[in-house]
Amino acid sequence: MQLSREQLLKAYRQMKTIREFEDRLHEEIPKGLIPGFTHLYSGQEAIAVGVCENLNDSDAITSTHRGHGHCIAKGCDVKGMMAEIYGRATGLCGGKGGSMHIADLSKGMLGANGIVGGGPPLAMGAAIAFRNRGKGEVAVALAGDGSCNSGPVFEAMNMAVMLNLPVIFVFENNGYSEQTAPAYAVGAGKTDLVRRAEGFGMPASKHDGTDFFSVYEATREAVERARTGGGPSAFEFNCLRFFGHFEGDPQKYRIKGEVEMARDTMDCLKNFRHRVTEAKLLEGKDLDQVDAEVKQLIEEAVAEAIAAPFPPDTDVTKNVYINY
Amino acid sequence: MAIKTYREALTEALMIEMDRDERVIIMGEDVAGGAGGSAGVRDNQNGIFGTYPQFHARYGENRFIDTPISEAAIVGAAAGAALAGLRPVVEIMFADFIGYCLDQIMNQAAKFRYMFGGKSRTPMVLRTAYGAGLSAAAQHSQAIYPMITHIPGIKVAVPSKPADVKGLMLTAMRDDDPVVFFDHKALFGVQGEVPEGDTPIPFGKGMRYREGKDATVVAIGRMVHFSEAVVDKLAKEAGITCDVIDPRTTSPLDEDIILASVQKTGRLIVVDESPPRCSVAGDISAMVAMKGFDFLDAPIQMVTSAHSPVPFAPNLERAYLPSGAKIEEAIRKSVDY
Numbered sequence: 001m002q003l004s005r006e007q008l009l010k011a012y013r014q015m016k017t018i019r020e021f022e023d024r025l026h027e028e029i030p031k032g033l034i035p036g037f038t039h040l041y042s043g044q045e046a047i048a049v050g051v052c053e054n055l056n057d058s059d060a061i062t063s064t065h066r067g068h069g070h071c072i073a074k075g076c077d078v079k080g081m082m083a084e085i086y087g088r089a090t091g092l093c094g095g096k097g098g099s100m101h102i103a104d105l106s107k108g109m110l111g112a113n114g115i116v117g118g119g120p121p122l123a124m125g126a127a128i129a130f131r132n133r134g135k136g137e138v139a140v141a142l143a144g145d146g147s148c149n150s151g152p153v154f155e156a157m158n159m160a161v162m163l164n165l166p167v168i169f170v171f172e173n174n175g176y177s178e179q180t181a182p183a184y185a186v187g188a189g190k191t192d193l194v195r196r197a198e199g200f201g202m203p204a205s206k207h208d209g210t211d212f213f214s215v216y217e218a219t220r221e222a223v224e225r226a227r228t229g230g231g232p233s234a235f236e237f238n239c240l241r242f243f244g245h246f247e248g249d250p251q252k253y254r255i256k257g258e259v260e261m262a263r264d265t266m267d268c269l270k271n272f273r274h275r276v277t278e279a280k281l282l283e284g285k286d287l288d289q290v291d292a293e294v295k296q297l298i299e300e301a302v303a304e305a306i307a308a309p310f311p312p313d314t315d316v317t318k319n320v321y322i323n324y
Numbered sequence: 325m326a327i328k329t330y331r332e333a334l335t336e337a338l339m340i341e342m343d344r345d346e347r348v349i350i351m352g353e354d355v356a357g358g359a360g361g362s363a364g365v366r367d368n369q370n371g372i373f374g375t376y377p378q379f380h381a382r383y384g385e386n387r388f389i390d391t392p393i394s395e396a397a398i399v400g401a402a403a404g405a406a407l408a409g410l411r412p413v414v415e416i417m418f419a420d421f422i423g424y425c426l427d428q429i430m431n432q433a434a435k436f437r438y439m440f441g442g443k444s445r446t447p448m449v450l451r452t453a454y455g456a457g458l459s460a461a462a463q464h465s466q467a468i469y470p471m472i473t474h475i476p477g478i479k480v481a482v483p484s485k486p487a488d489v490k491g492l493m494l495t496a497m498r499d500d501d502p503v504v505f506f507d508h509k510a511l512f513g514v515q516g517e518v519p520e521g522d523t524p525i526p527f528g529k530g531m532r533y534r535e536g537k538d539a540t541v542v543a544i545g546r547m548v549h550f551s552e553a554v555v556d557k558l559a560k561e562a563g564i565t566c567d568v569i570d571p572r573t574t575s576p577l578d579e580d581i582i583l584a585s586v587q588k589t590g591r592l593i594v595v596d597e598s599p600p601r602c603s604v605a606g607d608i609s610a611m612v613a614m615k616g617f618d619f620l621d622a623p624i625q626m627v628t629s630a631h632s633p634v635p636f637a638p639n640l641e642r643a644y645l646p647s648g649a650k651i652e653e654a655i656r657k658s659v660d661y
């Protein structure tokens with residue numbers, strides 16, 4: 001399906017926002033103002049955006065510890081996210097959650113998740129709600145290659161099939177779970193882990209996760225099928241993460257040059273720019289303008305986050321319950 | 325005695341037993357790391373907390389096993405391997421992830437011996453890093469040792485000092501019952517004197533780390549360090565002296581050392597990093613109220629974390645945790661009563 005100029009510009013803006021957000025965090029973290037552990041999504045942008053450009057606010061996604069890209073793609077406020085990562089009162093979760101727990105239910109973003117494999121059962125449950133509501137909403141579980149060895153993920157896939165639920169399981173194969181590659185950790189399939197999803201009885205396929213158009217098209221069909229009662233699907237999207245598992249990871253498990261190679265040939269932003277300018281769908285200067293606007297937005301987000309107050313200490317026991 | 329870090333002391337215990345007993349194996353996620361990675365290098369981070377230096381090279385693939393992210397299977401496998409004659413040590417990277425494998429601890433390993441009429445042994449150790457203080461937020465910071473202490477059939481160690489981690493880990497690996505071993509993730513770099521050689525420390529034997537006459541402070545894990553600092557300060561600045569007692573294992577619990585101290589001081593303050601409800605602090609307080617009521621000259625004080633999940637923002641996390649100021653306030657309240 002041919003995307004309109006507006007759709008193309010939006011997709012590019014979303015991917016660029018993620019890249020700029022993450023690259024900026026990579027620069028900011030060593031300065032010491034960002035608490036906790038941060039896992040960056042650079043290199044995987046086409047997956048979050050290719051998936052979420054098929055979704056509305058009323059559709060839901062679940063996410064992972066590497067959730068910033070998913071949040072941005074699903075429409076979370078970028079400044080609220082940045083403030084959350086800095087642990088400030090103005091953050092999307094009031095400074096309670098941080099990088100690993102950003103959520104905005106009004107956007108259908110059911111939370112980044114510190115527990116690997118935590119998301120898929122939640123997405124499957126959201127899909128029960130959607131099926132019962134009958135308005136054609138869908139849930140998408142974005143999960144890593146490592147998570148697909150976790151029992152709850154298998155349980156969720158089986159239930160999704162036996163209940164014929166509107167849920168899509170997206171496995172982002174970014175080459176590693178922490179320091180371990182799927183070629184070691186995945187028994188059957190090894191480099192083709194989505195075949196296991198097929199074994200549960202749903203359509204499952206593998207695509208280039210650095211090509212926005214592949215991800216978008218594959219997901220579009222699955223979303224349409226799910227919206228009309230056709231049940232679950234699964235995807236494996238391949239990519240490589242550009243940074244370490246977390247900021248500070250010495251990355252001794254990777255050969256020198258792996259990241260440079262990925263930045264050269266597996267950069268979804270470069271690929272997108274090349275594709276749309278070659279096909280004369282957009283001009284380089286359109287994209288340059290987006291780049292400049294995004295840079296400005298992230299600049300403001302960081303400045304505003306740093307200027308924002310921390311939450312009051314009394315917030316510790318606020319929101320443990322609705323009432324108690 | 326040599327000065328070593330908590331991490332080094334733990335490694336020493338693991339190596340003593342891996343070298344001594346072929347039946348000991350270690351399993352966990354990224355314990356060696358690098359499996360299948362493009363660099364083809366194993367032992368590349370020596371475990372997430374650096375506790376297994378060159379273990380893969382030293383002990384090989386059969387005894388030092390990198391697993392997928394499959395907590396339920398890892399701990400279930402440990403229990404099964406233990407029934408079949410091995411003595412597994414398994415790592416659950418963060419104690420919070422015990423959520424996925426609680427069944428294997430609570431309904432499997434803990435129950436075999438009793439359910440099977442005393443016919444089985446389940447010699448396994450589950451090692452895990454717990455605790456707040458690193459802004460790791462709600463799913464990577466919990467101090468859940470009270471939940472595990474609650475389960476009959478499981479022994480629980482929560483060491484605070486390098487020497488203790490070595491001695492208790494040796495005992496854990498030689499014990500024929502399942503042990504859950506909690507290391508505070510903020511203690512790995514802490515230094516202390518560690519005795520050379522094979523120096524096991526028995527379970528159920530607490531240690532007095534400060535001696536005084538005015539109050540008894542019982543503290544668990546990292547809170548021992550917090551309490552010592554406050555007690556030293558009060559001795560210097562206010563002439564108030566306290567016993568600081570570390571039970572070291574919460575199951576079995578050394579009731580005698582606590583009761584003897586409270587008999588001497590008449591006052592008890594318990595410092596525990598867990599939230600207050602059904603905590604080790606509550607358990608020790610109840611034990612002293614029942615068995616040492618006549619010794620008490622003041623109400624028991626508990627200093628615990630808040631009854632809330634662990635927050636992310638650093639100021640909130642500090643407000644959540646016991647602090648020097650809160651411990652000092654509790655001691656003064658008790659002494660001034």
Ligand SMILES: Cc1ncc(C[n+]2csc(CCOP(=O)(O)OP(=O)(O)O)c2C)c(N)n1
Nearest residue numbers: 066114115116144145146147176177178421
């Ligand atoms: C239940 C659980 N086990 C282990 C971890 C520690 N951990 C955090 S991320 C991670 C690797 C996840 O790999 P993958 O699913 O491929 O996601 P990626 O990091 O590549 O985005 C591990 C083991 C965790 N957070 N939760």
Ligand SMILES: [Mg+2]
Nearest residue numbers: 144145176177
């Ligand atoms: Mg991965």
